[in-house]
Amino acid sequence: xxxxxxxxxxxxxxxxxxxxxxxxxxxxxxxxxxxxxxxxxxxxxxxxxxxxxxxxxxxxxxxxxxxxxxxxxxxxxxxxxxxxxxxxxxxxxxxxxxxxxxx
Amino acid sequence: xxxxxxxxxxxxxxxxxxxxxxxxxxxxxxxxxxxxxxxxxxxxxxxxxxxxxxxxxxxxxxxxxxxxxxxxxxxxxxxxxxxxxxxxxxxxxxxxxxxxxxxxxxxxxxxxxxxxxxxxxxxxxxxxxxxxxxxxxxxxxxxxxxxxxxxxxxxxxxxxxxxxxxxxxxxxxxxxxxxxxxxxxxxxxxxxxxxxxxxxxxxxxxxxxxxxxxxxxxxxxxxxxxxxxxxxxxxxxxxxxxxxxxxxxxxxxxxxxxxxxxxxxxxxxxxxxxxxxxxxxxxxxxxxxxxxxxxxxxxxxxxxxxxxxxxxxxxxxxxxxxxxxxxxxxxxxxxxxxxxxxxxxxxxxxxxxxxxxxxxxxxxxxxxxxxxxxxxxxxxxxxxxxxxxxxxxxxxxxxxxxxxxxxxxxxxxxxxxxxxxxxxxxxxxxxxxxxxxxxxxxxxxxxxxxxxxxxxxxxxxxxxxxxxxxxxxxxxxxxxxxxxxxxxxxxxx
Numbered sequence: 116x117x118x119x120x121x122x123x124x125x126x127x128x129x130x131x132x133x134x135x136x137x138x139x140x141x142x143x144x145x146x147x148x149x150x151x152x153x154x155x156x157x158x159x160x161x162x163x164x165x166x167x168x169x170x171x172x173x174x175x176x177x178x179x180x181x182x183x184x185x186x187x188x189x190x191x192x193x194x195x196x197x198x199x200x201x202x203x204x205x206x207x208x209x210x211x212x213x214x215x216x217x218x
Numbered sequence: 219x220x221x222x223x224x225x226x227x228x229x230x231x232x233x234x235x236x237x238x239x240x241x242x243x244x245x246x247x248x249x250x251x252x253x254x255x256x257x258x259x260x261x262x263x264x265x266x267x268x269x270x271x272x273x274x275x276x277x278x279x280x281x282x283x284x285x286x287x288x289x290x291x292x293x294x295x296x297x298x299x300x301x302x303x304x305x306x307x308x309x310x311x312x313x314x315x316x317x318x319x320x321x322x323x324x325x326x327x328x329x330x331x332x333x334x335x336x337x338x339x340x341x342x343x344x345x346x347x348x349x350x351x352x353x354x355x356x357x358x359x360x361x362x363x364x365x366x367x368x369x370x371x372x373x374x375x376x377x378x379x380x381x382x383x384x385x386x387x388x389x390x391x392x393x394x395x396x397x398x399x400x401x402x403x404x405x406x407x408x409x410x411x412x413x414x415x416x417x418x419x420x421x422x423x424x425x426x427x428x429x430x431x432x433x434x435x436x437x438x439x440x441x442x443x444x445x446x447x448x449x450x451x452x453x454x455x456x457x458x459x460x461x462x463x464x465x466x467x468x469x470x471x472x473x474x475x476x477x478x479x480x481x482x483x484x485x486x487x488x489x490x491x492x493x494x495x496x497x498x499x500x501x502x503x504x505x506x507x508x509x510x511x512x513x514x515x516x517x518x519x520x521x522x523x524x525x526x527x528x529x530x531x532x533x534x535x536x537x538x539x540x541x542x543x544x545x546x547x548x549x550x551x552x553x554x555x556x557x558x559x560x561x562x563x564x565x566x567x568x569x570x571x572x573x574x575x576x577x578x579x580x581x582x583x584x585x586x587x588x589x590x591x592x593x594x595x596x597x598x599x600x601x602x603x604x605x606x607x608x609x610x611x612x613x614x615x616x617x618x619x620x621x622x623x624x625x626x627x628x629x630x631x632x633x634x635x636x637x638x639x640x641x642x643x644x645x646x647x648x649x650x651x652x653x654x655x656x657x658x659x660x661x662x663x664x665x666x667x668x669x670x671x672x673x674x675x676x677x678x679x680x681x682x683x684x685x686x687x688x689x690x691x692x693x694x695x696x697x698x699x700x701x702x703x704x705x706x707x708x709x710x711x
Contacts, residue, residue, distance in 0.1 A: 119588065120582065124582075125578065128578045128581050128582050128585065129578060130562075131581050131585065132536060132565075132577050132578055132581040133540075133543070133558070133561040133562045133565055134562060134565050134566050134569070134574055134577060134578065135562040135563045135565070135566030135567075136566055136574065140571075140574070144571075144574065144575055144578060147575060147635070147636050147637075148575060148578060148579055148582070150635070150636075150637050151528065151575075151579060151636060151637055151640070152579075152582075154524070154525055154637055154640075155525045155528070155529060155592060157521070157522060157525055158522055158525050158526065158529075158592075158595050158596065158599055159591075159595075160522075161519075161522065161598075161599060161602065163595060163598035163599065163602070166598040166599075166601050166602060167598070167601055168594060168597030168598050168600070168601065169597055169598075169600040169601040169604060170426065170597050170600075171426045171456075172412045172413075172426065172604070172651075172652060172653025172678075173412065173413055173426075173456040173653070178455040178456070178459070180452055188319055188320070192319035192320075193319065195317065195319065196316055196317060196319075196546070196547035196548070197546060197547065198544060198545075198547070198548075198549075198550035199550070205545055205546055207544075207545050207554075207557055207560055208554050208555070208556050208557050208559075208560055209556060209557065210556060210557050210558070211556060
């Protein structure tokens with residue numbers, strides 16, 4: 116059976132994951148991921164039609180607490196690893212291609 | 219007078235004033251400097267701060283103040299656990315130079331108890347790996363044989379403890395990342411029950427699987443460390459709202475009458491080399507000789523555990539690692555054209571190969587058209603695996619088996635074919651999928667002189683039972699007292 120993870124799909128997945136990868140990486144990952152996915156196929160041996168999914172082992176996933184105002188990170192602390200900033204703001208490029216935004 | 223070596227002895231003697239915290243910490247830093255160029259166990263040394271804190275402890279003790287149950291104990295912390303001092307790089311170029319603004323809950327608890335953190339340890343990038351070869355600063359080497367891996371992903375912590383640079387360390391375990399390196403390095407490692415230890419400040423890999431735990435040279439020290447780091451924390455909504463037990467006080471419970479389950483075979487989990495199988499069988503026999511009852515158990519869905527785990531863990535990783543976008547912190551690419559380009563190139567440059575593979579695998583299994591066939595299916599298989607163990611734990615108190623199919627493999631042996639690496643996690647991942655507790659205890663050596671680990675797994679919140687059984691085993695064996703030559707000249711006090 117052909118793997119659903121061919122190079123076209125891997126390129127699409129990399130785009131969805133916002134990962135820029137080179138052509139060399141692409142062909143390497145496509146081969147490796149196809150092999151991993153082939154191993155996953157064994158799950159299809161199991162009939163799970165009457166089994167409920169388990170997404171979390173937590174004993175109490177609905178822990179509630181009082182909504183109280185407590186100190187949190189200061190602005191300076193929150194910004195101290197910023198790659199670029201302007202005053203008290205994180206600075207990054209706009210959504211449109213900068214070269215198309217000529218006045 | 220010789221300085222003490224174990225956590226228990228160091229804390230007792232510092233508290234009694236028999237030795238100073240400064241001497242003990244200085245020795246740890248000396249060993250780090252002497253050994254780490256060979257081992258590559260540490261990503262950062264926080265020596266200045268450690269010495270300053272040691273002197274504070276000594277002064278506090280001198281004036282009669284309470285200095286805590288871990289007074290003066292030098293410890294190492296895996297570099298995916300946030301500290302507001304030193305690095306928190308997760309072994310990734312993405313977080314090279316990152317400085318956390320806060321301490322993880324476990325770091326607060328250790329320091330409140332008087333422990334002194336001497337450095338941050340190496341790991342597979344974002345804890346994704348089973349060999350500590352996938353970090354941006356290179357591999358950690360096994361102190362027992364420098365050509366072998368230390369195991370992973372907490373390989374730096376396990377190697378540092380095995381080489382006696384520190385008497386204990388923290389690791390994190392998402393699919394065996396505490397237990398497997400502990401087995402490969404001949405030390406004790408415990409993955410607590412999901413919710414037993416706060417994950418606040420642990421950089422998330424797979425949030426439904428991750429748990430922080432201790433790595434030590436002996437079980438008593440693991441019990442002591444677990445008692446300090448366990449307990450409720452309102453900043454982690456999954457942390458359990460119940461008091462942790464006094465794990466040290468419970469260590470005297472005898473093996474007599476304990477029902478130990480051993481996999482009956484035929485379930486595809488007997489996968490272990492002859493050497494590993496022999497060591498594990500001998501350990502079970504030792505416990506039987508001390509009065510434990512050995513009962514065969516079936517775990518019929520074990521052959522699906524690796525597939526189930528890598529789908530779920532990768533799916534959660536792809537979501538958790540979406541936060542690394544080059545905007546708020548972490549690596550940012552040069553001269554981005556626009557914000558989409560900023561995201562894609564920052565991530566493409568910042569993440570290593572294994573992290574990228576997992577992000578893509580996770581994105582794929584969550585994507586439209588494949589979600590039901592892979593992710594939703596894996597969640598149902600997770601239920602079946604958890605049920606297997608619950609059924610077994612209704613018949614036995616603990617389950618004994620191997621930690622890893624073989625002792626530590628050679629550096630580079632499995633890096634080319636990811637699936638070869640993934641299947642080595644076959645024995646450890648069920649405890650994460652089901653949220654149970656499990657630990658690794660040294661139980662022998664293979665013909666190359668590499669350590670082998672015995673895994674003891676217990677139901678949720680049975681850490682006390684696990685630790686007691688492991689302690690009783692260590693009272694009857696000497697494997698945990700063996701040290702690699704690289705730790706030579708440091709005989710136990």
